[in-house]
Amino acid sequence: MAYGLQVNSANGQPRLYENSWFMTFHSNQSHLLGPGATKNVSIPGFDPNRWGIVHLLINQEGTLSTTAQGLVTLHNGYVALSNSGSSTNMQFDFMVLKGN
Amino acid sequence: MAYGIEIKNGSGVTILDGNSPVFTEVASGTLSVNVDAGPCYKGVISIPSQYTNPIVAYQLPVGKWLSLWRSEVYANKETGTAAVPYKIFAPVNQLSPSGDTYGLRIYDAAGNLIFDSGRLVFNVLSNHLFTVNASLSTAFTNTGHQWVLPSTAGVRGLRQVSSNTGMFLGAFIRQNSSGSVSALIKDLANGPFPSGGDILTPATCNAVRIAIT
Numbered sequence: 001m002a003y004g005l006q007v008n009s010a011n012g013q014p015r016l017y018e019n020s021w022f023m024t025f026h027s028n029q030s031h032l033l034g035p036g037a038t039k040n041v042s043i044p045g046f047d048p049n050r051w052g053i054v055h056l057l058i059n060q061e062g063t064l065s066t067t068a069q070g071l072v073t074l075h076n077g078y079v080a081l082s083n084s085g086s087s088t089n090m091q092f093d094f095m096v097l098k099g100n
Numbered sequence: 101m102a103y104g105i106e107i108k109n110g111s112g113v114t115i116l117d118g119n120s121p122v123f124t125e126v127a128s129g130t131l132s133v134n135v136d137a138g139p140c141y142k143g144v145i146s147i148p149s150q151y152t153n154p155i156v157a158y159q160l161p162v163g164k165w166l167s168l169w170r171s172e173v174y175a176n177k178e179t180g181t182a183a184v185p186y187k188i189f190a191p192v193n194q195l196s197p198s199g200d201t202y203g204l205r206i207y208d209a210a211g212n213l214i215f216d217s218g219r220l221v222f223n224v225l226s227n228h229l230f231t232v233n234a235s236l237s238t239a240f241t242n243t244g245h246q247w248v249l250p251s252t253a254g255v256r257g258l259r260q261v262s263s264n265t266g267m268f269l270g271a272f273i274r275q276n277s278s279g280s281v282s283a284l285i286k287d288l289a290n291g292p293f294p295s296g297g298d299i300l301t302p303a304t305c306n307a308v309r310i311a312i313t
Contacts, residue, residue, distance in 0.1 A: 004109065004110060005107060007203060007204040007217045008203070008217065009200060009203055009217050009218055010200040010201065010202055010203055010217075010218060015203070015204075015217040015219075015221065016107070016115070016116070016204065016215070016217065018109045018110055019109065019223075020109075020115045020223055021115075021223050021224040021225075022115060022116065022122045022123075022221060022222075022223065022224075023122075023123060023155075023222070023224065024116070024117070024120035024121060024122050024123070024191075024214070025120055025121050025123065025153055025191040026120055028153055050114065053269075055155055095153050097123075097155070098120060099224060100109075100113045100114060100115060100224075
């Protein structure tokens, strides 16, 4: 690199350099949606100009029918949740990671 | 941020914002995926209980169709058993500082560790956009690697067919800076590969390939 900051570990392995692309922890949330429900969840402090990941930790209540389904979509600044099943609650647990 | 450190690269892209902890490696191993009830082959990665918000990366053995869900790795009948290298990461603020006596540590305004040059972290190598449609027939290639979503109905996972470098993050969706991306959510009660049992929403998804540094 021509300029900037590079940090190596004590044994000489590069840990931080110009092309580093980390994913960092931002926040996590938990929401319970009944059958057919949808919900938009805001992500306070999330910069829509940065790359993001929603890491899904989905739980469910009761016995799922084979037609149960859910959808999570990360938009700029919020996460849309949808339980399109007809008979089962869905517990949406997720964490948001942000990158470069 | 009002004060502290923010690190950007030469293109002005934020690498570290001084507020959010990086994910650092806390455990690794090789998972045995074996016969499970129903149509699945399955293995469960044991995550140390002291870590909250862990994230798991796994390496795709060449030729194996695999799907990662939380800490569970599934294979279909065609894939059968598999030995799957994996790594577990947790936010670095859940660990004590490394033993390195020099390097760089960054703390947030509340005094929480967010970066430690003595800890292994992962870097994103590349991301791969692909569309999952009703036929489940799609593929994407990148820098000599080919990843395939198999076309057989009821068989859903990723397979790497050539050389194998980097690891893969599962159970996620992502967005880029300009739009939204949807994802599949599988039916935990039935596993990812049953006939008609898992969740399919036609969607655009990303696979993220990482390297450990």
